[in-house]
């Protein structure tokens with residue numbers, strides 16, 4: 307099959323979170339299965355700085371939005387044997403951030419991503435690449451299915467092209483004030499509750515949910531959750547209407563990149579059979595972060611965006627308790643300015659057993675996954691979550707809230723002593739989280755059974771192979787609807 311993956315971020319060209327890892331690893335897995343998969347994304351300033359040889363491809367597009375014409379140029383690179391196209395427009399994409407500064411989103415985001423989506427469709431024609439499926443990710447790419455269904459339905463070039471739209475996080479919907487409709491180039495007639503309007507605003511995600519041939523999200527539990535008022539972020543009705551076309555597929559991780567037996571970023575390699583190296587990684591991490599080198603003190607790690615979603619409020623509430631306990635806690639994260647400020651102020655108190663590291667730090671993250679005994683992920687909601695998968699692969703036992711993808715990937719040790727891979731809690735409260743941490747700390751003291759928990763997590767299949775197979779099946783279903 308011919309598949310075009312459209313995404314606003316793809317690692318290592320541009321990355322703010324898990325999405326970029328998915329849009330890099332899934333195409334590679336599908337390529338291995340023999341499909342002609344290509345990827346297209348914006349050419350941000352950070353993408354120009356990667357060492358992956360982004361070259362000019364001598365193709366251009368012209369997009370008129372709200373009376374102004376913007377020119378785009380195609381660039382090309384490769385990730386292994388996956389061609390990656392990048393859409394260049396300096397005004398829109400040569401900026402310091404992808405979506406906005408720490409103070410807030412870029413106000414011209416509707417125009418930036420409308421330009422991107424419309425350029426993508428033009429470049430397909432210039433390249434004469436007719437995909438069986440265009441697979442779009444999150445609201446930034448929502449205009450692709452919207453345009454193909456509502457504006458270009460009669461375009462013979464796309465007659466046999468189906469669309470699949472993946473919701474990585476329903477909390478980000480591409481919601482803009484009504485005048486933004488003009489910025490997308492769509493006729494104002496589509497600004498009705500039937501298609502794009504949501505309580506007086508433009509909602510791009512809603513449009514994609516209604517117009518894509520098939521919709522997916524990144525775990526089965528999240529699929530169910532987003533069809534309820536509690537977690538549907540207002541789109542539960544729209545999603546339920548398309549419930550038969552909505553599928554949940556848990557993400558994998560790149561098991562070559564995340565492999566404790568071969569990872570060059572960590573101090574000492576180890577595996578489920580030979581765990582000794584992990585103790586060395588722990589000591590090295592303690593040393594690097596300036597914490598007491600204490601082999602038998604349980605070390606809890608956390609690598610996270612600092613966003614409300616991730617349960618940072620619970621962590622802030624728990625910090626004094628963590629500081630008083632016989633354990634160590636390492637946090638790496640960046641994001642929301644108010645969390646940064648509160649974490650900074652806690653850091654200034656100088657608790658010796660707590661290390662707070664603020665920023666996006668690619669070299670430090672693997673050291674935390676490898677050097678920690680436990681991994682904390684108290685998410686308020688979690689579509690899938692990659693961090694807990696990485697943690698388990700590194701023999702670091704996750705303590706997670708029982709929600710979304712965390713529920714589908716972590717089995718509670720207390721309830722399932724023979725199959726358990728982590729410790730889970732239900733209520734979104736600091737007390738419930740603390741209770742799970744205490745259970746984990748008690749488990750940690752029984753070294754033999756702890757190693758069994760570690761090994762079960764390490765042996766779990768977290769590769770992309772299964773997920774890619776499920777996407778392949780869905781692509782065929784979607785393509786069949788086009789062949790009629």
Ligand code: ADP
Nearest residue numbers: 323324610611639640665666667671691692693
């Ligand atoms: P989300 O995409 O919601 O942020 P995921 O768990 O799906 O959460 O993916 C997060 C990914 O980003 C993980 O690979 C994690 O290690 C990485 N990550 C998050 N914050 C940082 C950071 N501050 N520094 C380095 N890597 C980070």
